[in-house]
Amino acid sequence: MEPDRRVLRAPLRLRGRAADRAGAAREGRLGPGPARLRRRADAGGLLLPVVAVLGNHDHHDDRPDEVSDLLRNAGAQVLEGEGTVLRCGDARVGVAGTKGFGGGFAGRSAGEFGEPVMKEFVRHSRHCADGLRTALERLADEGCDARIALTHYSPGADTLAGEPLEIYPFLGSYLLAEAIDTAGADLAVHGHAHAGTEHGMTAGGVKVRNVAQPVIGRAFHVYHLPAREPVTAAARTDRAG
Numbered sequence: 194m195e196p197d198r199r200v201l202r203a204p205l206r207l208r209g210r211a212a213d214r215a216g217a218a219r220e221g222r223l224g225p226g227p228a229r230l231r232r233r234a235d236a237g238g239l240l241l242p243v244v245a246v247l248g249n250h251d252h253h254d255d256r257p258d259e260v261s262d263l264l265r266n267a268g269a270q271v272l273e274g275e276g277t278v279l280r281c282g283d284a285r286v287g288v289a290g291t292k293g294f295g296g297g298f299a300g301r302s303a304g305e306f307g308e309p310v311m312k313e314f315v316r317h318s319r320h321c322a323d324g325l326r327t328a329l330e331r332l333a334d335e336g337c338d339a340r341i342a343l344t345h346y347s348p349g350a351d352t353l354a355g356e357p358l359e360i361y362p363f364l365g366s367y368l369l370a371e372a373i374d375t376a377g378a379d380l381a382v383h384g385h386a387h388a389g390t391e392h393g394m395t396a397g398g399v400k401v402r403n404v405a406q407p408v409i410g411r412a413f414h415v416y417h418l419p420a421r422e423p424v425t426a427a428a429r430t431d432r433a434g
Contacts, residue, residue, distance in 0.1 A: 242279050243269040246290040248345035248385060272343065274324025276332045286339050286418070287332030289376075291325040293346030293369050293383070294318040297362035299396075321346075322368035329376035339418040342373045342381040342399075351393025352403035353386050370395040379418050 243264075251260045261271045270277050272290030279286045296303045296318040305315045325342060332340050347353055347365030356364060364386050373381050374397030381395065384405040391408050393401035404414055 244277060244279075244288045244290065244343060245269050245271050246273065246292050246343055246345050247271065248292060252292075272328070274321070274328060276328035278332065278335060278337060284338040285336070286341065287329075287335065287337035288341045288343055289325055289328035289332055289378075290343040291321045291328075291369075293321045293325070293344040293348070294366060295346060295363040296366035296368065298350045298365070298367040301362070302367055303362060318366045318368050322366065322372040325369060326372035326376045329373065329378055333377060339379045340377065341418075342369075342378045344369055344381070344383045345385050347383045347386055347389070347393075347401070347403065348373055348381055349393050349395055349401055352383070352389050352391065352401055354390040355388045356386050364389075370397075370399075370401075373397070373399050380416060 245264055247257050247260060251257050264271050272288065274291050276287055276289040279288065294314075294317050296315055303311065303315050303318075305312045305319075321344075325344065329340055329342060342348070346369065348369035349365065349367070350361060353361055353364050365383070370381075374395050378399050381399055381401045382404055383401070384403070386403055387405045387407040389403045389405065389408055391403050393403070395401060402414070402416065403409075406412070
């Protein structure tokens with residue numbers, strides 16, 4: 194069956210990192226990004242649904258739960274290996290999110306070998322990717338009209354162009370792209386790579402967008418998504434095979 198050619202104009206804001214570049218928690222203070230959300234909530238609630246994942250800065254002072262709680266209390270949804278479904282007019286848009294982690298990309302990536310700390314590094318990347326895949330699959334089973342993969346770290350090298358090659362392994366992991374291509378998505382959105390490039394694509398053909406503010410040059414960007422036929426569990430099995 195041909196995909197539905199309707200275009201979803203989803204009224205939501207996706208945040209690839211909860212706080213601004215200064216970091217979410219520094220010297221005992223939560224950063225201004227969450228504080229702005231709290232002020233907006235106190236003034237009468239968020240104007241649009243906000244879906245967020247935490248980033249590396251939000252973990253710097255070992256207080257990510259505080260950042261998550263602050264955002265949730267302000268009305269945002271914070272995802273980690275989870276999904277949420279938003280109603281956008283008559284359409285249902287599913288968002289699956291994880292912070293993700295580093296490790297590099299196909300042909301130049303870290304493996305679970307050697308010292309325990311190296312194996313732990315790669316296992317954390319794999320754990321994040323597995324959570325993203327599971328969340329996307331659950332959204333497919335719920336019959337969403339469109340699905341978005343939201344991460345902080347990048348799923349591919351395309352959107353890192355402009356960053357020093359030496360730091361690519363710390364900006365993302367191919368495991369995220371594998372999860373997205375296996376489960377299926379209409380769009381993948383990430384941040385983290387401030388000197389990168391906006392447009393990219395996974396090997397499976399899913400569009401990737403780097404929405405780090407220094408890259409897009411504005412507070413937000415608007416993407417139009419086509420409403421597609423829901424992906425069934427059987428179709429996913431055929432694709433994986």
